Amino acid sequence: LTIFLDEFRRYENYVKKEVTFVNYVRDPKQAQVYVLFLSRETGSGGRENTLYFAGQKEFAGINDTLSFITKPLGTEDIRRRELVKVLKIGLMKYIARTPQRNNIIINYKPSIGEELPEEVKDKWNYWVFNISPDFNYRAEESYKNLEFNCRLSSNRITENWKIELFYENEYQESENVTPEKTYRTIRRTNTFQGLIVKSINNNWSAGVDTRANSSTRFNTRLSLSVAPAIEYNIFPYSQSTRRQLRFLLSLWAKNVQYNEETIFYKKSENLFGTSLRISESIYEKWGNIWSSLEGILFFHDTGVNRLEFDGGINYRIFEGLSLRIRGEISLIHDQLFLPIKESTPEEILLRVRQLKTNWEYRISFGFNYRFGSKYSNIVNPRFDRGRRGYRFR
Structure with missing residues (x-):
């Protein structure tokens, strides 16, 4: 089974390492299954993640949509593990129509303890608060720059109501020294926004x-x-x-x-x-x-x-x-x-x-x-420079 991953970005290499029973291609037209990954923020600061599956070629017309929620304090590892799990589940309806189904083993892990009730009482009543101060200072022999930024926010988002309160304070002070004169500048900005929306x-x-x-x-x-x-x-x-x-x-x-x-x-x-x-x-x-x-x-x-x-x-x-x-x-x-x-x-x-x-x-x-081999299954992290890339020294 050949698939094309769209918008997976930083999770693409991890997915290729964990989901090895398919072939990954570089162009969507070469794939039997096109998979689009989209995500948006929830009211609590978590993420609603959605996978759209679209069958192509012999699987044309076989489409599906699967979603999962990740909590705001969940780590990247938790999110990518859940992504792989849901991706595997979504691919099964296509695998089931190929000879590969003979090599698939399905395991079920029952939940431990009692199931959660359908309605959960939230002691915060869906309110989420965030405090984010930032301080930056940079200096050279003839230049100094100080920046301070503080953001405060409070949100309550449900299906029927959306309430957002936001405050930001920005302060920037810079000094430029020339042989003739020293230039000193100050910028100040304060912003408050309150938004209430009814569905x-x-x-x-x-x-x-x-x-x-x-x-x-x-x-x-x-x-x-x-x-x-x-x-x-x-x-x-x-x-x-x-x-x-x-x-x-x-x-x-x-x-x-x-x-x-x-x-x-x-x-x-x-x-x-x-x-x-x-x-x-x-x-x-x-x-x-x-x-x-x-x-x-x-x-x-x-x-x-x-x-x-x-x-x-x-x-x-x-x-x-x-x-x-x-x-x-x-x-x-x-x-x-x-x-x-x-x-x-x-x-x-x-x-x-x-x-x-x-x-x-x-x-x-x-x-x-990009051209060359249409397959892109292999991931090799050796000598990976991460976000720094190649730098001139």
Whole structure:
């Protein structure tokens, strides 16, 4: 039996070492069974892992989907062992249709002790808390950089409700020494977000997004906003790991207090507007594609707006050749926060302040071509350099 593993990434070598009764091929068109592995985070911080099996050639039309949950404190070894177990179970319906079935032995290990009740009482009532401080310091003879970041989050996610509370504090201080002068810069950012979403049915949901933030880079002493919203997903949310096409419409109100007077001679103001976000993602045998388009409009002046697009594709052109493209573009006409005071050359070079711009874009692309033997069963970890790769010395 020949199979193709898609999106297995860091688990691919482990799977090949543990599942030895199949042949692994490099191209999905050469496989009798195509297997796609997708994963998403659960409300408790664990992972919902899903394996999609698609029969090809003589197994065309024989498809299956198997899922398993790993706990948030589970190790990588626990997750990959469970992955191998579920993969073997999923492959049995194909093995059963080949002469290999005569070499398969099935063992059953009964559970020890009483079975868990169907409904388990959770003393935390599905609440999950996370604290993540980070400290970084780097220094050279003419350069010093200190960064401190602290994230606090609290989430409660069930089938009917999604509640997310998030706070982040960022502090960065850098010093650049030149023969003429020493440049010292400081950036501070504080962000809070509270999100409450109610599931209406398998396609509709409604919620409220509240935010508070301050930023020296964006000339904001304090910004408070609230945005009720409604979302429609053309595909059922239960299919979200394979495909999504979502429309998110929101109305928002915002009060902003600035650090310095803006180019519109404002020290504070109340703003109202609306936004529409369309996002899609699809995972198929040929690869995957994702994109999002968001438009933001201010009610007091329709000339104040923003349009953003973000998208990418990973596409297998033919056997061994794959293409990847990623791009972002923004049309920006909503920089109400720009200070009337001109930025100094130092602030411009060190990007301490956000400068006026009507657009921003970035693009990346590349390809990978692999040829040779179509089989890839053997794993040899000798002299493995891990993530360090080959370095010039």
